[in-house]
Amino acid sequence: MNDVTGAERSPWRRDPWIALGAATVFACILMVLPAPEPADPPGGPLPETNFAVVDVTVFDGEEFRPHRDVWVEDGRIRAAGQRLALPDGLPRVDGRGYTLLPGLIDAHTHTYGMVLNDSLRFGVTTVFDQFTMPSLAAQKRPARERLARTGESDLFSAGNLATAPGGHGTQFGVPVETLTSPGEAPAFVAARKEEGADWIKIVWEDGGTFGADIPTLDRETIAAVIEAAHAEELLAVIHASRLEHSLAALEMGIDGFVHVWGDEVISEEDAVRFAEAGVFVIPTLSVRVAAAGESMGPELLETTEPEYVSPMQRQTLTQTFPRPVGTSEAAVESVRRLHAAGVRILAGTDAPNPGTGFGISMHGELRLLERAGLSAAEALAAATGVAADAFGVEDRGRLARGRIADLLLVAGDLESDLSRTTAIAGVWKDGFPVEAAWATPQEPQ
Amino acid sequence: MAVNTARRGLLWHVRIALLETRFQFLSSLRLPAFAVPTLLFPLFFYLFFAVVFQAGGPSLTAPTYMLATYGVFGIFAPSIFGFGVGLAQERDSGALLLKRTTPMPTFAYLFARVGTAAIFGAVVVLLLFLLAGYAAGVELHRWQWFALAGAILAGVLPLSALGLAIGAWAKQQAAVAVVNLVFIAMSVLSGLWFPISMLPGFLQDFANVLPAYHLGQLALKTIDLDLGRPLWFHLVLVGGQTALCLAVAAAGFRRFSGR
């Protein structure tokens, strides 16, 4: 019976070849399936106006979102999200290993000269100025509406501040309109609005915290200015260097504080009152620590390539206050309590005060906010989304559809190391890459 | 080519395993109740939800996401039905008993079932990929196409173990019901039909006990659309669940042999 067993041809001799063939076909199809167009690493020249940054960690103004694409079209954000359907041929920047943020907003500066270029080169694409010449603000205003190649940050400003004759703010040799009584408030505010002020800034400063005695507005006048500003549908923010004055202003219906006070630490109960009132605080810790003799200037200069720092930035960063005022611990603790209570915190530097520099100090301010208990995302939100929302600016401050393509690209992961914001790999303003922001020194021009 | 020796080496084992796979595959392919839903359901779902619904949108997130989840869904059916129902049926019909009297190594039988699920899975994956790439406009880096295919197909093993555990215990009729229930419930609760983030929180936590959830997350991880849990978390859990299924299956077979 055991015959001719070898004579039959096995029907499955071809099976391994069929399997091999099928696997090859499988692999071949995987080889030809659509792949994204190649993206250029950010090292070379950056694209402008119409482009995309792909597979980048986005900070959208509120939180980090990994592996996002951001599509810029005609200087605005066309779309931001995962795996966008990008058109063929669109220039792409490979964002892997990078973080893309909305251009930063410094919510407290005093603008003059060329400083808007210094800000822009450090990724601060918008500044909220808290006192400058109304003529300068008016001159810079059109750039806000224009999507064009520029070397300067956009400027929003309070313009002429509200202070008493001879009071704080009048000492810089710039002509300042002042007021003395509540009855003048409506006309004063109307004039500011006429000049183009974006909001009203009020000064309540008797010089007591730094050992001086200077004239200041009385309570009634301050209350009248706040009321007049609201009547004109303008925000009213206040410089108040004492906690007592700040609490009083809170009662008057102030919208925001442009400094954290330097005299006392706020109680947790009062911090809750701030939160319930819905006000925002721009602590300007950069200038608070500088006033206390602990300026961030040396640290920032040490960690930044020298050729990126302008002489102006270097000069103001290395200046010191004549004598220490307050302590940094008290200011930081107040911010910690305000933040814990849920008060909106905005990042602002008060540049160019001694120990600060335009643009560069925003990177220090972020680190100081982190020291006050804000997470990396909360600190960045204070410099982007929260700042834009607080001042009612809706065309920037977030990476979202329709907003202006003011962008900051930094190498690395900010969530784990916020100090990396100075590892700037690119800045776009209105969709245009900012010249010489990171590759060659600014000064030789 | 008869092997004129009783000594059976590795080559013999490989040959039998491949042959079992060949016939297991042929047998399944000719079973319309198995082959048609297995191949068509994932493709139909994908065509409907990822291609038609999403056509022309600015974002490819949904079609890309669904490529991973419907991919896992696509291998789910052949894996769990092949073992859960197929095995129970062959045991009830006596085919399994007959095989046990032959020199066929048990390994070859298991290999054939897993291999068949993998072949069906590979066909589903390939067709899904073609739909995604050429109809939905999905673009992936070259390595991601391979990684995604690999991650999806690797899921055949844990899901086969799950099917094996069911098939080892349930009678054929019961197995059909149990497998269908497990298949549908687990697909939904693991986020294979719609994103897991759309489920209430306690169900999202519950998903951790489901192997299909981890397989979905592992597949999504290759295309950066997972929920962000670490790789080892999913690997450890799905590995443990597979081991548990195998232990349950082994207990079932011991009961079967002792009868």
Added chain:
Amino acid sequence: MSSEPLSTAPLARLSGVSHRYGDVLALDRLDLEVREGDVLTVLGPNGAGKTTAVSLLLGTLNLQTGAARVFGSAPDAAEVRLRRGAMLQVSGVPETLTVGEHLALFRAYYPSPLPTARLLEMAGLQELRDRRFGKLSGGQKQRVMFALALAGDPELVFLDEPTAGLDLDGRRRLWDEIRGLKAAGRTAVLTTHYLEEADALADRIAVIHRGRLIAEGTPEEIKSRTAGRVVRCVTTISPETARSFPEAAGVETKGQHLEVVTAEPEAVLRRMFALDPELGDLTVVGVGLEEAFLALTGDGAGPEGEL
């Protein structure tokens, strides 16, 4: 039990095997030997334990007590599997594969399989090679299972109720093939509840009842113990009286009838007419399997189900 010299060790044997399913004792200290070149028929009613015994010899059932050896090894040893084939009572194969595909797969398991054409011929499946298993009739399926059992050209083949479901023609053909196996020097273990089948094929018959071996021997030996007639009538003679007849092998009442199994019906009839001249409705018939069991077991538990 074996009178053979020790040198011809049995090809397969069960020694002192008991097997329980829960409370049911399926095998009770069973001894069974399969000698090389023999066709051993295990005869018994359904539920007697035939399939359990075969399953233990195949290794598909775990041994509880006793010993089982096949070719001197454990029944499920790899070497054993290569040298034996089996046709199980309850078995199917995937329905969507063709007869030829099933044969190809099973042939591949063995080092020296029988040629496909030969297998098809042996099982009478020449015309059905390309037909799917699911499309076959019950008898055709049974023939496929027979062919699969022989695919590896086994030295020892187990056939558990091989002719169940076959028509007369198919049964005869299968018998011829089993005789062919024997002629080719192969050994077979066959279970059946047909005495006729056992008689036609067996070299030796082992009769199992309630898990115990109650008779073993050549067909002639078995028949001599069961050969005879059944005397059936309506009578006033009591069963006790009938059992006292020296010629009576077994006695049972069925309704009004008394049945007496005997090798000497004339003597029994003489005694009965002497005791009850009025007895009526008399028939004398050849013994069936039922009566054979009756004779062998003496307790009237006959086979059940189809006969």
